[in-house]
Amino acid sequence: MRMADLKQGERGAAAMHGRVGHGGHGGHGGGHPMAATPAVVGDYLVRIGCDPLTEAFGKRAFSPPWRGSRPVDADNADAVIERVFATPRSETAVAYLHVPYCQNHCLFCGFFENVWRPEAGPAYVDDLIAELAAKSHTRLIASAPIDAVYIGGGTPSALDADDLSRLIEALHRYLPLSADCEITLEGRSYGFDIAKAAKLAEAGVNRLSIGVQSFSTTVRRRLGRKRSGEEVAAFLSELLALGRTSVVCDLIYGLPGQSEADWRRDIDTVARIGLDGVTLYALNMFPGGPMARAVEHGKLPPPATPSAQAPLYAEGVERLTDRGWLQVSQSHLVRSLRERNRYNASIKRGVACLPFGAGAGGQAHGHRWRNVIDIAQRCEMIAQNRAPIEGLALVPSDHAAHAMIAAGLETGRLDLAAVEALRPGFRVAVTPLLANWTAAGLGELHGDGFSPSLAGSFWISNLTSGLTAGLSAAATMCEGRCVL
Numbered sequence: 249m250r251m252a253d254l255k256q257g258e259r260g261a262a263a264m265h266g267r268v269g270h271g272g273h274g275g276h277g278g279g280h281p282m283a284a285t286p287a288v289v290g291d292y293l294v295r296i297g298c299d300p301l302t303e304a305f306g307k308r309a310f311s312p313p314w315r316g317s318r319p320v321d322a323d324n325a326d327a328v329i330e331r332v333f334a335t336p337r338s339e340t341a342v343a344y345l346h347v348p349y350c351q352n353h354c355l356f357c358g359f360f361e362n363v364w365r366p367e368a369g370p371a372y373v374d375d376l377i378a379e380l381a382a383k384s385h386t387r388l389i390a391s392a393p394i395d396a397v398y399i400g401g402g403t404p405s406a407l408d409a410d411d412l413s414r415l416i417e418a419l420h421r422y423l424p425l426s427a428d429c430e431i432t433l434e435g436r437s438y439g440f441d442i443a444k445a446a447k448l449a450e451a452g453v454n455r456l457s458i459g460v461q462s463f464s465t466t467v468r469r470r471l472g473r474k475r476s477g478e479e480v481a482a483f484l485s486e487l488l489a490l491g492r493t494s495v496v497c498d499l500i501y502g503l504p505g506q507s508e509a510d511w512r513r514d515i516d517t518v519a520r521i522g523l524d525g526v527t528l529y530a531l532n533m534f535p536g537g538p539m540a541r542a543v544e545h546g547k548l549p550p551p552a553t554p555s556a557q558a559p560l561y562a563e564g565v566e567r568l569t570d571r572g573w574l575q576v577s578q579s580h581l582v583r584s585l586r587e588r589n590r591y592n593a594s595i596k597r598g599v600a601c602l603p604f605g606a607g608a609g610g611q612a613h614g615h616r617w618r619n620v621i622d623i624a625q626r627c628e629m630i631a632q633n634r635a636p637i638e639g640l641a642l643v644p645s646d647h648a649a650h651a652m653i654a655a656g657l658e659t660g661r662l663d664l665a666a667v668e669a670l671r672p673g674f675r676v677a678v679t680p681l682l683a684n685w686t687a688a689g690l691g692e693l694h695g696d697g698f699s700p701s702l703a704g705s706f707w708i709s710n711l712t713s714g715l716t717a718g719l720s721a722a723a724t725m726c727e728g729r730c731v732l
């Protein structure tokens with residue numbers, strides 16, 4: 249449904265963690281122009297005098313924090329993951345539970361996995377609960393609190409209310425949840441109702457993240473969404489009136505056929521309803537996906553380019569902040585204190601993420617991995633007493649510095665001295681870049697801090713990629729070979 253920023257866990261990447269989330273929409277995307285060769289700092293210099301919002305870059309860059317991970321040999325994977333689970337944590341973590349079923353394949357989405365069948369729900373929840381129980385006594389899980397859980401997909405809200413209730417009860421039974429743990433359930437309005445929401449709240453869910461994408465019924469129909477915009481808005485109002493959870497939604501800008509007026513109405517609808525938070529995602533059209541094919545065959549108009557998306561982003565942020573909403577990250581704005589956005593913020597900071605369920609990705613103790621996505625294969629591996637994981641890899645040596653850059657830019661102030669402490673030489677490597685970006689209107693330097701402007705915030709993935717190239721340059725300088 250959406251895109252927890254990394255749908256976590258890295259689902260596919262887009263979400264390592266999060267969402268990537270549901271991603272598609274947001275921010276992962278679009279390969280970097282220099283993708284074939286390692287990018288260097290100079291690739292991210294901007295022409296002074298251009299409009300920073302619409303002209304700073306030709307396309308969106310993508311530099312995920314796991315790029316440069318080193319795969320663990322398959323023969324050693326079981327032993328290595330066993331060691332990871334046997335090693336205690338000293339800090340809080342988050343957990344991601346994946347539900348790989350959707351009622352239909354939405355046109356824009358690159359995360360569809362399995363068609364939802366009601367009869368599959370109880371067995372899948374049994375599987376998840378068994379995994380929670382089996383891992384609950386490992387040191388990785390039991391040694392320190394978990395302060396945010398994200399149940400994402402797919403479409404978790406499609407599961408039966410009783411199955412969801414026993415899953416959430418199992419979370420409390422088997423995981424060391426903190427007293428104020430944020431428990432998010434991702435959903436869509438189709439197949440969801442207030443009775444189910446009340447039951448979820450009763451079980452302990454305190455945050456509902458609803459994938460709306462657009463309130464325009466015409467745009468929604470093109471995406472494969474079943475309910476009208478009016479029906480979705482009414483459902484969100486009912487969830488808020490229930491008063492038991494924080495209620496947030498996702499919107500996408502730059503969709504095919506979506507006018508500026510449509511987007512303005514979407515933003516105004518969110519404000520009128522009074523949601524606790526909203527995430528604004530730029531459309532990221534997956535190459536070869538159903539939307540790309542529809543555009544190719546002339547069935548849909550082409551989506552907005554990044555330079556056409558930029559004013560939509562700026563208008564969305566400004567219309568909400570003018571009404572008193574607070575921008576807490578590049579894409580997320582909140583209206584009430586009830587919305588903490590803890591899971592997504594933690595993922596951006598690179599905290600340990602503990603994955604459960606087919607297709608969930610996670611990372612801890614310098615390793616990242618994904619649970620086998622194919623449900624039958626996962627069951628078979630468990631029956632054979634093998635770890636049902638794939639893609640186990642050592643994270644890159646600059647993973648923590650990269651996460652610090654990403655999280656700092658997201659929250660509006662990057663602490664350059666803190667990155668320098670992790671990677672000596674970073675400040676020198678990025679000095680020309682920061683001077684250029686400041687002159688071009690992408691941000692401001694104040695002492696040890698760099699704060700992106702609204703334009704810089706739109707191009708955050710390019711800024712992150714440029715500064716990450718600075719990490720590589722600093723590492724190379726340390727080895728006596730400057731690549732600037």
Ligand code: SF4
Pocket residue numbers: 249250270349350351352353354357358359360401402403436459
């Ligand atoms: S419900 Fe639609 S948007 Fe969400 S994961 Fe499934 S196909 Fe993607």
